[in-house]
Amino acid sequence: MEPKDDNISAMCKPSVGEAGRTGDWRDATPVIDQTKCIAAVKNRPACYLCWLYCPEGVVEAGVPVKINLEYCKGCGVCAEECPSKAITMVMHEENGK
């Protein structure tokens, strides 16, 4: 039999995905236009305001910038902060309509 949880209060080790696949919560997906993204255009590490402001830490500050959609909740902060308006939040189609 699987052992019982021996914690007497709720706790966990901090790690990726500890709260589950939070990407499931998303109803709008950030899409990066790499022809506008400063890091991509300059082809070197630059700007990264999306990475700085992302409350979930799912933006990878590379060249090009990538967003981990397994865990991105679709809050849109990155799109709001992007100075070159390279990120668009694409709404998901509602189910059953």
Place this chain on the structure above:
Amino acid sequence: MSNVQIMTGNSAAAWGARLAKVQVVSAYPITPSTSVTETIANWVERGELKAEYVRVESEHSVMTVCVSASTVGARVFTSTSSHGLLYMHEQLHWAAGSRLPIVLCCINRGVGAPWSIFNDQQDSIAQRDTGWIQIYCRDNQEIIDSVIQAYRIAEEVYCPVMVCYDGFVLSHTMMPVDIPDAEEVCRFLPPYKPHTLLCAEEPRNINPVIFPWQRRDAEGVLRDGYMDMRWKLQHALEGSAAVIARTSRDFAERFGRDHGGLLWGYRTEDAELFIAAMGSIATEATTAADLLREQGVRAGVVGVRVYRPFPREEVRQAFRSAPAIIVFEKDISYGYEGALAADIKAALYGTGIAAPIHNFIAGLGGRDVKAHELAEAVRASLAAMAQGTRERQTWLNCVTE
């Protein structure tokens, strides 16, 4: 060797914390609790007590400091009253849910509106369902002893303990108190071992979001959901009853004073009438019982020392042969009856104990309750019971028409 000093209830509480060698104290002043932590602040400032005294802007922050300090392994103390306790309400839940052995002295005071600084027990009764153990003290000796006991209980079952005593009636009244020997207290009270140690080598998220269902953590271990965690708290609170009783016995063996564990009785052996009460009004009731016996009524008193966990079995045992029960209490569960009366009735359900139970709401907002008034109330109740009134709620010394 005994060291008896004349002191207030608040001094006794401060001495209890000092002897328990508390390491972190945080408080926000509120009448009538203020002098507890004022005394401690003085000791800390003089270097007589090696503790961190944290000043904050509100009682909500006080309990937040207590939760944080207890989480990283410090023995923690605070005290408050009335609105201060109510302001802590959210953090009281947080402390219990985190299973932290914090000890808080609640110096019982009425709750506004309208404003009152005077005593009743509405403040702590209103915190009944937060998951804290609640002990109600009768006198200043019991206060100092209960604070010491509270740490041993809390740190064994990992539940916070509220040591409650009546504002002004005890907090500002001086009486002889035997201060236990510091080294003897150290032997009685082992050092606090936190259930979880926060350290850089093994980082943890404490109290992350928890879901309705059980879930595997990132390491693949199946973790409890919210409800499973709540059950653990309930289980711990129920299990604490035996620990409280044992701690009281161990304390009595070592220090020679027994405050009765969960429940105490006074002249109950041959009683035809049982008075039930909590705190200083229970002490007053013992005087009333003596008066009644002089007048030919065989009265006894059952004092409920621990209100949560509610001593269900002990209550059943205490009242098993009670022909009549009268509950005096300084609180009211609005729209129903006194909280203690309601719980006693619930505990007796299905046991075959069919005594009439009358409930007196007394002393709200500091209205004086004298022993002879309790005795008169008992005689009036007995007369009504003889006429067949099985249940009755009466507001003692109160304009009700």
